[in-house]
Amino acid sequence: MKMSGVASRYNPDVHGPKLKERLMRDADPAAVSAHERVYQSLRQRILTGGFLPGKAVTLRGIATQLGVSPMPVREAVRRLIAERALELQDNRRVSVPAMTGPKFEQILFARRTLEPELAIRALPHIDAAALARIEALDDGIDRAMASGDIEGYMRGNHDFHFTIYRLADADMLLGLTESVWLQFAPFMRLVYGRYGTSKLIDQHMLALEAIRKGDAVSLAKAIREDIMQGMRFIGEDALKG
Amino acid sequence: MKMSGVASRYNPDVHGPKLKERLMRDADPAAVSAHERVYQSLRQRILTGGFLPGKAVTLRGIATQLGVSPMPVREAVRRLIAERALELQDNRRVSVPAMTGPKFEQILFARRTLEPELAIRALPHIDAAALARIEALDDGIDRAMASGDIEGYMRGNHDFHFTIYRLADADMLLGLTESVWLQFAPFMRLVYGRYGTSKLIDQHMLALEAIRKGDAVSLAKAIREDIMQGMRFIGEDALKG
DNA sequence: CGTCCAATAATGTGATCACAAATTCAAAAT
DNA sequence: ATTTTGAATTTGTGATCACATTATTGGACG
Numbered sequence: 301m302k303m304s305g306v307a308s309r310y311n312p313d314v315h316g317p318k319l320k321e322r323l324m325r326d327a328d329p330a331a332v333s334a335h336e337r338v339y340q341s342l343r344q345r346i347l348t349g350g351f352l353p354g355k356a357v358t359l360r361g362i363a364t365q366l367g368v369s370p371m372p373v374r375e376a377v378r379r380l381i382a383e384r385a386l387e388l389q390d391n392r393r394v395s396v397p398a399m400t401g402p403k404f405e406q407i408l409f410a411r412r413t414l415e416p417e418l419a420i421r422a423l424p425h426i427d428a429a430a431l432a433r434i435e436a437l438d439d440g441i442d443r444a445m446a447s448g449d450i451e452g453y454m455r456g457n458h459d460f461h462f463t464i465y466r467l468a469d470a471d472m473l474l475g476l477t478e479s480v481w482l483q484f485a486p487f488m489r490l491v492y493g494r495y496g497t498s499k500l501i502d503q504h505m506l507a508l509e510a511i512r513k514g515d516a517v518s519l520a521k522a523i524r525e526d527i528m529q530g531m532r533f534i535g536e537d538a539l540k541g
Numbered sequence: 542m543k544m545s546g547v548a549s550r551y552n553p554d555v556h557g558p559k560l561k562e563r564l565m566r567d568a569d570p571a572a573v574s575a576h577e578r579v580y581q582s583l584r585q586r587i588l589t590g591g592f593l594p595g596k597a598v599t600l601r602g603i604a605t606q607l608g609v610s611p612m613p614v615r616e617a618v619r620r621l622i623a624e625r626a627l628e629l630q631d632n633r634r635v636s637v638p639a640m641t642g643p644k645f646e647q648i649l650f651a652r653r654t655l656e657p658e659l660a661i662r663a664l665p666h667i668d669a670a671a672l673a674r675i676e677a678l679d680d681g682i683d684r685a686m687a688s689g690d691i692e693g694y695m696r697g698n699h700d701f702h703f704t705i706y707r708l709a710d711a712d713m714l715l716g717l718t719e720s721v722w723l724q725f726a727p728f729m730r731l732v733y734g735r736y737g738t739s740k741l742i743d744q745h746m747l748a749l750e751a752i753r754k755g756d757a758v759s760l761a762k763a764i765r766e767d768i769m770q771g772m773r774f775i776g777e778d779a780l781k782g
Numbered sequence: 783c784g785t786c787c788a789a790t791a792a793t794g795t796g797a798t799c800a801c802a803a804a805t806t807c808a809a810a811a812t
Numbered sequence: 813a814t815t816t817t818g819a820a821t822t823t824g825t826g827a828t829c830a831c832a833t834t835a836t837t838g839g840a841c842g
Contacts, residue, residue, distance in 0.1 A: 410717065610796060
């Protein structure tokens with residue numbers, strides 16, 4: 301077995317306590333740690349609904365899939381547990397937590413409170429270039445919806461919102477909001493998986509219009525209604541089904 | 542050197558890859574993992590201002606202090622970084638992050654938004670026994686203030702607020718709020734350390750009164766004003782000094 | 783054909799090892 | 813006396829090992 305390829309890829313064979321010949325470290329100055337890569341990978345997968353809630357996830361399993369040792373996975377998973385994206389069950393197994401009625405309601409409160417605020421703060425910083433990027437993202441969402449690409453839709457929707465929110469230059473509030481998204485995203489996927497994207501309505505038009513006019517009040521309202529529409533869609537179905 | 546003592550305490554000497562004779566595991570059914578103990582310990586220390594912002598913290602140093610190997614410390618620290626209680630600097634060092642003007646303002650927004658809501662939700666669940674506990678905590682705060690016990694004051698203040706908030710039965714919002722507290726607590730300590738507790742005013746009277754009356758509006762207002770008073774105290778000083 | 787139960791495999795946790803990068807510190811040079 | 817430099821130490825990261833605990837499997841018994 302040849303097993304060459306990317307230099308930084310993990311290969312169990314060549315390691316050991318007495319190992320003299322180390323694998324090449326890429327001298328890239330912007331090199332990022334393995335657990336950071338694992339974290340980003342898991343995070344993206346959670347946000348696009350790649351894990352079934354309740355289904356146990358194993359450290360060694362992920363490690364093998366991602367081509368790293370179990371160690372960086374442990375750190376990434378620990379981080380995601382802290383962000384409540386993952387849950388440590390009583391039998392020490394890790395999984396995406398299930399949704400409950402009270403939790404759903406609290407998420408809704410947090411979103412309604414935080415996200416319009418972020419949008420309002422972002423508004424003054426949205427220049428023409430940023431607006432173009434956001435519009436392009438919305439086009440991508442429409443395409444994903446039309447072709448029934450659930451994963452693409454979810455990624456686009458996330459990027460649409462957070463491209464705006466990031467411009468608010470409010471790191472601390474942004475962090476809270478990211479944690480909230482990690483907690484409901486897996487459930488969006490469940491619902492969409494059942495009904496497809498045909499029933500989705502692009503609610504972003506009003507938000508874009510408000511941005512173009514520089515109208516903060518309308519923008520906040522548009523974001524709030526986008527949240528309410530999407531979450532009601534989940535809330536009606538997922539909790540009962 | 543005798544080095545006996547608690548069975549679960551870590552002793553570097555007796556370990557090794559080939560070790561046959563393992564140290565006794567306590568058969569306690571409620572046994573908690575080492576990284577959980579480390580996490581709670583570090584968390585409490587952060588909340589009472591036990592770390593100087595910006596000052597680097599070393600994994601091995603904490604490990605030695607707490608009598609564990611570096612491994613559980615890594616997991617606990619990773620978790621605290623995710624909660625933004627600690628920060629990973631670009632040189633890979635970890636420390637309590639510094640306060641900035643924008644961050645302070647965002648924390649204030651989050652607190653004003655989340656904590657009155659938690660208090661309102663808690664109110665219906667505060668029975669006589671719970672009220673007595675909360676009053677006892679307030680007495681403890683007064684004693685700590687009178688004796689200039691900064692650490693005791695901070696712990697009491699945290700317990701006062703979170704004993705109420707926990708009764709809201711709103712885990713998700715509680716988690717967001719805990720992250721927020723971890724981010725400003727170290728700074729409270731800095732200010733109090735400079736001026737002592739003499740200037741502190743116990744703002745909890747109004748909150749207790751509102752609880753006794755079952756008046757949600759007054760309770761929310763009292764919490765909001767408690768936050769504003771405490772944070773203004775920090776904001777005026779810490780950012781300029 | 784379903785139900786226990788023992789044996790086996792897999793998993794999370796804690797510990798140690800190895801190494802590169804960062805920090806520290808002391809001696810040499812200016 | 814201050815700066816520079818280079819060696820030695822410290823630190824974070826990734827990997828592997830060991831073990832208790834939890835799942836899973838496979839066959840014996842009803």
